[in-house]
Amino acid sequence: MDPDVETTQATELWAQVYRPENLGDSPHPVLVFLHGNHGTCGTGSNPRQDYNCDYTRTGTCPSGYVVTPNHLGYAYVAERLASHGYVVVSVNANRGITCRNDGPSSDPYLNLSRGRLVLKHLQRLSEWNANGGTPASLGVELQGKLDFSQVGLMGHSRGGEGVRAAYNFYREANSPWPAKILSPVSFRALFEIGPVDGQLPSTTPPFPRLNADGTAWSVLLPMCDGDVSTLAGIWPYDRMLRIPTETPGKQKSTFTVWGANHNFYNTEWQETDSGGCAGHAKLWENDESVGSEKQRTTGLASMMGFFRANVGPNAEAKYNQIFNPMFELPAVLTNVTRVDRGYTDSSSSSITNVIEDFNQPVGTNSHGTPNDAAGITITHNTVPTHYNKANNPDQKAGLISWQTASTETLFQTNWTVAGEGQDISSYKTLDIRLSRQNSSLNPAEDTDLSIQLALADGSLSSAVSLKNYASVRGPVGGVNNLHPILQSARIPLSDFGTVALTKVRGVRFVFDKTASGAIYLGNVRLSNVVTLPASFTPALATTTYPVSSANGAPVNQIHTKGNAIKAIRRAAPPTSDARAADAPRSIEIELETAVNFPVRDAFPVLRIGERDFGISHHPNGDTRRIVFTVPETDFASARNGEKVTVYYEEYETSDRWEFSNLDKPTLR
Structure with missing residues (x-):
């Protein structure tokens, strides 16, 4: 267990490193990628079904399952960036973090832990960069090869709020991380895909709402996202427009991709999260068992442009034109789908x-x-x-x-x-x-x-x-x-x-x-910072987009098969940091279904009547069962016979599990 990262579960430092074949004599800019919430054990193939979470708590998977390689799903981008001189580190956050919704009360969905995990990787990389001793498994000695003055971060889903957490942890007053990471870090840019936002309690110090002011930032929003279906990644952009003191002033942008779902930006997330698209064409085919090449094209084009424009001593600002609606989108995108763009040079009042x-x-x-x-x-x-x-x-x-x-x-x-x-x-x-x-x-x-x-x-x-x-x-x-x-x-x-x-x-x-x-x-x-090209043409003057009628319709996926309230019991008193020894007593409500509760970045919510509860875990990693923790005072005020439902965050998702009504006398 590493208290620098997480104090309630064991974690691991595990990553895939992509690099130029020959590192040469000069240090290379560093990019760190972080996946989001997903199952940690999977079975089957084409598609693999990641319905188990045993690895999260035990470091092993059941017989017949493999460890889900959540961190390998961005190789299609990482390999291309490595070919342009970047060292890309794609972090595996499976152990102790992924597939959890029951973290400490200050960080129930483990997004702060995700941020600390990113910084812990940078710490270890800085030690190898300064002192040598790089593990043989990396196939190269990294001493003197990494440029910590040129660092970029990419986070998908909960990884998005996670990389914003890393950025804020590093720059907060009296942060321990500048001393732990041996080389001073300059975060040049943060890119997020379908991120969550606001999964921290409002009382979490020092930052219940995480921003990326002072650095270049962009968010890709999948228009048919069935997981973070609120498209919560737009909220940080809106907030950052209201920071007139931003220093230094840096561009912020949104990149809303029509037809894209949440999962297929990670090639290891092999089942779609989305029921389809309303008013436009989806980018994945019904017979396409794993992923979507069209969708990956939008991820590749945007991430390549963003990092090549903003990270590295040889960064070329011209690649930022893909985010600026004054410029035409490249045909590689317009031939695939429509992208709506939001952009500001900065919210700084000087700009x-x-x-x-x-x-x-x-x-x-x-x-x-x-x-x-x-x-x-x-x-x-x-x-x-x-x-x-x-x-x-x-x-x-x-x-x-x-x-x-x-x-x-x-x-x-x-x-x-x-x-x-x-x-x-x-x-x-x-x-x-x-x-x-x-x-x-x-x-x-x-x-x-x-x-x-x-x-x-x-x-x-x-x-x-x-x-x-x-x-x-x-x-x-x-x-x-x-x-x-x-x-x-x-x-x-x-x-x-x-x-x-x-x-x-x-x-x-x-x-x-x-x-x-x-x-x-x-x-x-x-x-006041725009430099127009010599022969400027308004961006939409010659651009056309594929148009499609709706290929989806409003539906409600209501699951009832095998649904049962298995137990209502008093929770054991907390024994460690986690929920604090003086925390109020709680009630556990254990539910079972024949249809797995999917492991998403949006968190599952238990609704009893009109009250919602979001702290949960899957006992023994089995996603057919879920245990919600309800404060004893809330349980006491609930009325016997109230409706019991499970959904994901804001009822935006089509999935809902309905159970028998609350039977309070079964409490034991």
């Missing part, structure tokens, strides 16, 4: 100027001045997918709808009063975020409108068409929920024609093109 965040009462700009509107309905509110209980309450947008297209149908956000204006001549682009509210319009046609700068004297700039900068369609999503993800449109100020940028009062949105519609409009800002 961006906030015009409107819709965080004041309707009719009022964020700076307190009155806005103008005609022929529309508008409210200021949260946005579905971007909002999830306490995780992201501050991301707001203008919910705008209109019934008649006209030059008189408009919304104008004003950050100065009439007759006055701001000097914006030092800025390069106007950045806005937007999405359709619903999918009632033709999915093959963009919602379009005109945008103008409003000047202090009441005049207006030339108008530009939104569709030249963003293709606004959808929303689409998984079979049970659509995702109106806010995407970015970035408009060069020079496109507004010859206009005095020294006295700009606001921005006018004119709904004169699409006959009727409803959009979310958010985060209207200016940016």
